[in-house]
Amino acid sequence: MSSQTIPNGLMQRAYLTPNRVAVETPQTSLTFQELHKRVQKVAQQLSFNGVKQDDTIALYMKNRVEFIEILHAVSYIGARLLLVNTRLTNEEINYQLTDANVSLLIADETFLMREFQSSITQLTLPALKSSPEAETGFQKTWNLEETFTIMYTSGTTGHPKGVLQTYGNHWWSSVGSALNLGLNEKDCWLIAVPLFHISGLSILMRSVFYGMKIILEERFEARAVNEAIENKGVTIISVVTSMLSNMLDELGERKYPHTFRCMLLGGGPAPLTILEACVNKEIPVYQTYGMTETSSQFVTLSPEDSLRKLGSAGKPLFPCAMKIVDEKGNETSEAGEIIVKGPNVTKGYLNKPEATEKALQQGWFYTGDIGKVDEEGFLYVLDRRSDLIISGGENVYPAEIENILLKHPAVKEAGVTGVADEKWGQVPAACIVTKEDVSDEELSLHMQQFLAKYKLPKYFVRVEELPRTASNKIIRRKLSSFIQKGS
Template sequence: MLSCGNHWWNATASALNLGLHADDCWLAALPLFHVGGLAIILRGAIYGIPVVLHERFDAHAVNAAIETERVTIISVVATTLQRMLDARGATPYPQHFRCALLGGGPAPRPLLELCAELGVPVAQTYGMTESASQAATLAPGDALRKLGSAGQALLPVGLRIGTVEREAAPGEVGEILLAGPTITSGYVGQPTASAAALRGGWLHTGDLGYRDAEGYLYVVERRSDLIISGGENIYPAEVEAALLAHPAVVEAGVVGMPDAQWGQRPVAVVVLRQPVASAELLAFVRERLASYKLPRDIVVRESLPRTASGKLQRARLREQLED
């Protein structure tokens, strides 16, 4: 359940963080049944700014609209942003384009570095349906200084790492907890799930992360996506980032598969720009990861299963590997 108040506070918090310009125009290419798409429509009404609505994401159409419709802000996930850059090539974006709001999970470091190199203003964000979209956002001015961070909690949002009883120390990984006027009051018709998620005045997100000494949030992984192999914790996003640093890899997904000896073993699925041997990819990531984090298998596919908003469907990917 999300109230009008939840959305109003979220829109206000976003404006205070990103600023609000008289000539702003937000492009919505996310599905409207997803909170990310719905939030754009509501912000447009609350701010009194135009929203350019696309039926579906198409990189060429989005790039064209930034020019012809003078779009200043767009909400994207890592995959769609990468497609925009690939379609754009070396042509710089116009100066009026001031923010690509990047959500949907931890962003690959190579993508963020490419955006910095090309001068694309990226604001990495962390949020979910239960927080009416954004809960923390990195200001574009901090994009290089805090590369990979989701920023600081938006003004009315309470954020802590750890438990209700104990807050984690800076740099210590723990569960991300949220509180404040943007947070849902519960799940419709699901009292058990509501009670499990909303405890002690905090929303227990199930996400893992840490904050640095300045309070900037770094999202590590969904707790449910964590791979435990031989007693060691392996974060799929870290392995994916190492694979995506290879110039031949377009997309990467890593999941834990059952293993009689280790409990789970990490398996990687990649989409390639050009042919490359699995042995070469493995040698490449070995230079970037501890040995226990290395994927035991690397599978090449033409595409990865994703939601309508572009998020990787790990459960579906695991099912495909089991078939």
């Protein structure tokens, strides 16, 4: 075995601790050995349907055990898996399937089959499960440099980019998290975030590396999540601020058991009121900073520093390095771009050599985020990825929304920014210069054809002109004043 390979994660875990519970849902409970047996069968069914080593298949599915089975079955064959956000429109999904040269799309039976490229075979989960099993050789080792999963993230130009995530990215992300949060043989991680997000997928990978039980929820419901923490031995959960807020409201005067040791909070710094409520209830909150390109968390703030370093994302995980650079690429003690390096950082973007070359320079990944490091080494993220809006934990890029708005014949110019929202943290809002009268309803109907619901602007404000730089770029930070006047 070379230094660049490790044993296939689930196969090795089923061999080491076959009788440990791997995953539990309200409907079922599987040990690692039982999961392994299921995955072998699914791999043979995928093989019958033409999936071969190095193929790319797509998974369009809600949180369920079968998602986990297909994920690992793809690794048993040696194929790659594109994880599709179930909230996207046909057009958004079709772009990803075409760009990634997907040969087979496996869909949850609760989703209607959609119109995609004719070259892409669509298969519902029941159809896959009823397929015959073809003999196939299983991949017993993982090459750490090989791409395993692909997730698309919108870019500042409005064109989504496929982030390549290798087996090594997932392995080192898991190692870094364990070195930071610790690891206990009784750990149980509850998943109520989508599995097609890096936050959900990273937990699935940690499960097999750690030999850790996960409790899988189909969707987030505060009452069900709190009940699991209180009564089912949950020790860790990953959340965004809107989820944590709902959990605190539902918890009321109750407290979590002392066995619950980690509330891993992503999606931006939490408000002081929420942090203080967690301190009062003795809830250990670990704030984090990460992205799809870093295979989950990269910087984490421990509970003991959450109030002392209010607004900070913390310090890098053990295998990772971080620094702040100015416009010339020189390290600075002032505010500048956050750049990161580590074995959990992507090797690049699918079919986007120019974007890859721009983002990865001399081993450093340029995040596009603006931040500052204090005298103790704590990171403060000042501006998320070039005007990025984070709405309920989802990344929303203004340029993508602006491009769709400009497709409407009545819209001459469009500028989008994020505005504060009590429920979602932020929501998109649009300033538009129009050629003719057009209603908000008509604009919303137009945009629903192209964009997922969470990307739709909550407000449309008509303006005579947009604020621009000398080079004619929209100054999005100045759009907020128009929104406040017009909303």
